[in-house]
Amino acid sequence: MLAADRAADMAAVYRDLHAHPELAFQEKRTATIVADRLRTLGYATTTGVGRTGVVGVLRNGEGPTALLRADMDALPVQEQTALAYASTSTGTDSDGSTVPVMHACGHDMHVACLLGAAAELAADRSSWQGTALLVFQPAEETAAGAQAMVDDGLYDRFGRPDVVLGQHVAPLPAGLLGLRPGPAFAASDSLTVVLHGQGGHGSRPEAAVDPVVMAAATVMRLQNIVSREIAASSTAVVTVGALHAGTRGNIIADRAELQLNIRTFDPHVRTGILTALERIVRAEATASGAPREPDIESTESFPAVINDAQACARTQEAFTTGLGPDLVIDPGPGAGSEDVGILATAADAPCVYWLLGGADPQLFTDAPSIEDVMRAVSGLPSNHSPHYAPVVEPTLTTGITALVCAAHAWLPVPP
Numbered sequence: 001m002l003a004a005d006r007a008a009d010m011a012a013v014y015r016d017l018h019a020h021p022e023l024a025f026q027e028k029r030t031a032t033i034v035a036d037r038l039r040t041l042g043y044a045t046t047t048g049v050g051r052t053g054v055v056g057v058l059r060n061g062e063g064p065t066a067l068l069r070a071d072m073d074a075l076p077v078q079e080q081t082a083l084a085y086a087s088t089s090t091g092t093d094s095d096g097s098t099v100p101v102m103h104a105c106g107h108d109m110h111v112a113c114l115l116g117a118a119a120e121l122a123a124d125r126s127s128w129q130g131t132a133l134l135v136f137q138p139a140e141e142t143a144a145g146a147q148a149m150v151d152d153g154l155y156d157r158f159g160r161p162d163v164v165l166g167q168h169v170a171p172l173p174a175g176l177l178g179l180r181p182g183p184a185f186a187a188s189d190s191l192t193v194v195l196h197g198q199g200g201h202g203s204r205p206e207a208a209v210d211p212v213v214m215a216a217a218t219v220m221r222l223q224n225i226v227s228r229e230i231a232a233s234s235t236a237v238v239t240v241g242a243l244h245a246g247t248r249g250n251i252i253a254d255r256a257e258l259q260l261n262i263r264t265f266d267p268h269v270r271t272g273i274l275t276a277l278e279r280i281v282r283a284e285a286t287a288s289g290a291p292r293e294p295d296i297e298s299t300e301s302f303p304a305v306i307n308d309a310q311a312c313a314r315t316q317e318a319f320t321t322g323l324g325p326d327l328v329i330d331p332g333p334g335a336g337s338e339d340v341g342i343l344a345t346a347a348d349a350p351c352v353y354w355l356l357g358g359a360d361p362q363l364f365t366d367a368p369s370i371e372d373v374m375r376a377v378s379g380l381p382s383n384h385s386p387h388y389a390p391v392v393e394p395t396l397t398t399g400i401t402a403l404v405c406a407a408h409a410w411l412p413v414p415p
Helices: 004-019 028-041 107-123 145-151 154-158 211-229 267-287 309-323 340-347 370-377 395-410
Strands: 044-049 053-060 065-071 090-092 098-100 130-137 163-173 182-185 187-196 236-245 255-264 295-302 305-307 351-359
Touching: 004 028, 004 107, 004 395, 028 044, 028 053, 028 107, 028 130, 044 154, 053 107, 053 145, 053 154, 065 107, 065 340, 065 395, 107 130, 107 163, 107 351, 107 395, 130 145, 145 154, 145 340, 154 340, 163 340, 163 370, 163 395, 187 211, 187 267, 211 236, 211 255, 211 267, 236 267, 255 267, 267 295, 305 309, 305 340, 305 351, 309 351, 309 395, 340 351, 351 395
Parallel strands: 065 130, 065 163, 163 351
Antiparallel strands: 044 053, 053 130, 090 098, 182 305, 187 255, 187 295, 236 255
16 A cells, blocks of 8 residues: 555645646656656666656666656647646747647656656565666657657667556546556557649639649548448548648638548558558549649657557456456557557567556446446546546556556566
């Protein structure tokens, strides 16, 4: 059981991080807080890994290495939670624009939980042996942070782990964990498509090539990929999240820009969708008489997170021992995406990544079954919403305990 003073300390850290969010690769304040605490706890600490990442290593005799990971970055979202510690921060995005910043995805909770787990492991070294490798990762939201740390020699510099462990807060009831073997989080591909037209006056469409009409036809045709080219037994989502074109109603623009996102679990399905997307975009441009080929650019890419079945069973047993029975559920595959899988793949190590419930348990009093719980979840503010924020407790205590239990599952008791 987590001591009350530890829980209170981590709750203060969480509220401070929530009030001071930072965008991807700008997590300097957060990294300083993390590094200072790790050094105080006795971890060999390195900053600036993958630009703004922090790595803490605690060697406690011979044995395996368990990597525990938390991401640190926030989102360009205007917070609307009305919390006393709500963010009023702003930041500069990659386009140079000033934007509001919020921890709308719960990465502040991830950091606080891992710092709490770091303190617990350091305080009780007689209960485990091996190496605790703590990774505080930047830029998860842009799908760049995990790869940046790997490219910066994460495993060459700090050792290769035997397992990669981590969690993501979600609007499940606080106190519960959601762990699914196999495909747990979807692969995500984001693309920008620019369709080129020929500008002109709205009164003379015959003298122009209208990219807005071209874009509209493209958007509608793209919806047929999932409904007509993907098997009903497969899971996929194609979203056109933004369409920008033109300046006035009587001016035919010369370009239209689409921003798209694709979610898949099966690599073959992913390849098929990307191929179909390019075929459709180029065909619609040709059919519209576009003066030049469209531009198709990949902007972000997350691989699917595949949880190792045997590693999940081993970790779940530790959860049951440390947290109690009936507190781990299978939430089913989620279409959300994460780059933690890159850390596991690069290390050739099993991945165990679970959901940490963060919603007020009182909201689920009329949800006796797992199916009822998942239906209730669908009506709550979710990650990336300006209204999203987990309840501090029991989310924080459960998250710290889960990380410690997971570490103990892989770091043996000394003989």
